Amino acid sequence: MRPVTLLEVARHAGVSQATASRVLNGSPRIPGAGLTERVRKAAAELGYVPNAQAQALARSLTGLVGLVVRDIADPYFSSIARGVQHVAREHDRQVLLSCTEGDLGAELEAVTSFISHRADALILVGSQLTRRSEHDRLLSSELKRYHDLGGQVAVIGQARPGVDSVVPENRAGAAALAEALVGQGHRRFAVLTGPVELRTAVDRTTGFTEALRRHGLEPVAMVPGEFTRDGGFDACRRLVDEFGLARGRNGMCLLVVNDVMAIGAMACLRDRGMRVPQDVQVAGFDDIVTVKDHVPALTTVCLPLEEMGKTAMRMVLTDTARRRPRSMTVRGEVMLRDSTRLRS
Known part of the structure; x- marks a missing residue:
């Protein structure tokens, strides 16, 4: 005769398996008296025998x-x-x-x-x-x-x-950032999107682009990269080389999906002889502690990390x-x- 499982007890008592486990395995985090009695009654009716290993973990x-x-x-x-x-x-x-x-x-x-x-x-x-x-x-x-x-x-x-x-509300935060930058007068944007397989990067990129489209704007380029300082440097380098980004008065605003990448992007721009914000403007996301001392101070979305x-x-x-x-x-x-x- 096969042993009765904890899941069967939970279903018989009409509770979750987690609740049944807390009652029967001796966890200090048990539910109220009514639920506890139901679980114990169901276990007795079905002939449930607790698992010693599970009890040890629970207690x-x-x-x-x-x-x-x-x-x-x-x-x-x-x-x-x-x-x-x-x-x-x-x-x-x-x-x-x-x-x-x-x-x-x-x-x-x-x-x-x-x-x-x-x-x-x-x-x-x-x-x-x-x-x-x-x-x-x-x-x-x-x-x-x-x-x-x-x-x-x-x-x-x-x-x-x-x-x-x-x-964190990544999409909404990215959209709010794009709206604020359009409100400042920015009209030409490129996006450093981060890794395309990560939901955080995709949500932030989507938030940026959806907000821009509400104003009839499209990014001139969208370049992926790793979620690191070097990833931002390399993505910005590709932007400069492949899309012809060059020095120019108020020419382009880079929307970057996190601050670490944004710092790498600004390092790349300096390496190519471009100044932030005189030639290219840069915005990030997260408000990590290091950007408060960065020069120039980075526009970003502050999360209470x-x-x-x-x-x-x-x-x-x-x-x-x-x-x-x-x-x-x-x-x-x-x-x-x-x-x-x-x-x-």
């Missing part, structure tokens, strides 16, 4: 939180990590960091490793892909299994089914015995600075 609190980021050298990720760490210290938790360098296999390995070391919670930071892959399927399955056993999960970027999420990290950490520290995951959207604020200033 243990190691004080460890796994944080998975794409590139810790990028101030976008390090600022978020600082916010996570700040809240962790307040609650006597330790943060374990894994940097994937954009390797999808490394992301999955980090998650499985943190789970095997019984981290109480996981926070994943970074863009998802535009197309669902086998890696994404495996990762979602691993996160669901962990969550069903009582683990806490939050993502920063795009929402994932069944877990908490902190979601550290606060995003704090929010995700608070989410995973909160009891999640509920049916629906939480999702918080984060708006960006356009910051017009010297890098897009037009000469009068």
Whole structure:
């Protein structure tokens, strides 16, 4: 006779598998008395025998939180990590960091490793892909299994089914930036789009171009590149070489999908003898800490990066015995600075 599964108990009780797990596996994060009684009654009626390994995971609190980021050298990720760490210290938790360098296999390995070391919670930071892959399927399955056993999960970027999420409004922020620049008098634009397979890059590029089209404008060029300083340098170099960008009074405004790329683009322009903003204007996205001291100061969309990290950490520290995951959207604020200033 095959053993009764936790999923069968959950269905019999009319609750989620996560709720059933918290009741039967001894998690301190259990639901109210009514739900608890229903789950225990269903388990007794079906003859369910709890799994010892699942009970061990549900009951243990190691004080460890796994944080998975794409590139810790990028101030976008390090600022978020600082916010996570700040809240962790307040609650006597330790943060374990894994940097994937954009390797999808490394992301999955980090998650499985943190789970095997019984981290109480996981926070994943970074863009998802535009197309669902086998890696994404495996990762979602691993996160669901962990969550069903009582683990806490939050993502920063795009929402994932069944877990908490902190979601920056990339498309809306990019559109607001383009609108502000058109309002300043800019009429000729090029876009450094970032990696075409990342949803963050695609959403920001879409936001830029849709806003421009509302004013009857089209980018003269759209050049992809990596989400790095060197990626921005190389994309700008291709723009200069292939599209004939040259010195000229108020000739072109570059919309760049993140600040790190924008810094690389400005370095390329200096290398080619062009001045920002006198010859070419540049705008980025994120408002990373380093751009506040950059000369000229970079026009960008400010995201509260550290606060995003704090929010995700608070989410995973909160009891999640509920049916629906939480999702918080984060708006960006356009910051017009010297890098897009037009000469009068």
